[in-house]
Amino acid sequence: MRNFEYFAPKTTRQAVRLLAKYQGQAKLLAGGTDLFLRMRQRVVLPEVVIDLKRIRSLAGLRYSSQKGLRIGATVTHAEVEQHPAVRRHYGALAEAASWVGSPQTRHRGTVVGNLCNASPAADTAPALIAYGATVHIAGPHGERTVPVEAFFQGPGKTVLGPDEMVVAVSLPPPQGRHGWGFSRRTRTAIDIALVSACCVAWAEGNACRDVRISLGAVAPTPLRATAAEEVLRGQRPTPERLAEAARLAAAACRPISDVRCSAAYRQETAAVLTRRCLEAAFAMLGLR
């Protein structure tokens, strides 16, 4: 690691000013579980590190039945995993957060840092996509929002400009009772996902009113499997439809082969995990 200048601003505005001043030379620090590793490996060598943990407005995790859930930029995985409202209304997100690394990683690492690191394997991304989350971004000209699935541009790349930062991620209020499934495959207990999948489904009578399916680690960015969703929307979730949805979800993947596993393994596993997630979600809704 090489020497760097350290700032701990007290407000988002100060942080954005620092980003603008040190364009491209500065890195934001939340939990540091990704950033410090990359700095030690000398993959990233910032001249300036801007610590966000002293900014009080970024620390909150708020829920209301009218507004939904807002997760501030310094909220950790452990806070999300343990929060009663998250467990009750956004179960797939609580489950996803509970799988990130070890207890140490979860008490230090943040959900927003997980998104900003923009790994295709980020564990919270599929659940956030499935719940229709929105990313809130602050920059020198004010705040803008983007849907979470549009936030990622490729491995390590997001829509953030050099003078922008994420202040929060928000999830819409619950739209009635839902069922969900989250599943991931890794080589060892603490490892990033080879493949992950998540789905959230809503029922009307005996049919699926709506469903959102998303996958991680099978393309340059986490993805939403919209063609797979279409097979189930407005239909009874029969075994044949679940199998077809799983097949279409796997067809949407653009996996790579790497040291962890082959592209073929990822594609096949995407179908298996999608089907398992759908079965779990519809079982929660009493439709299976």
Ligand SMILES: Cc1cc2nc3c(=O)[nH]c(=O)nc-3n(C[C@H](O)[C@H](O)[C@H](O)COP(=O)(O)OP(=O)(O)OC[C@H]3O[C@@H](n4cnc5c(N)ncnc54)[C@H](O)[C@@H]3O)c2cc1C
């Ligand atoms: C041992 C270990 C195990 C891990 N296991 C997993 C795992 O199982 N699943 C998984 O998904 N991840 C895993 N990770 C990766 C990491 O812990 C997560 O991605 C974590 O959520 C990152 O959050 P952080 O707060 O530590 O981010 P940081 O390291 O502080 O930041 C990550 C990146 O995001 C940028 N950033 C941070 N906050 C903002 C912001 N508000 N606006 C703009 N940019 C910002 C930083 O500049 C940096 O580039 C693991 C890491 C370790 C060390």
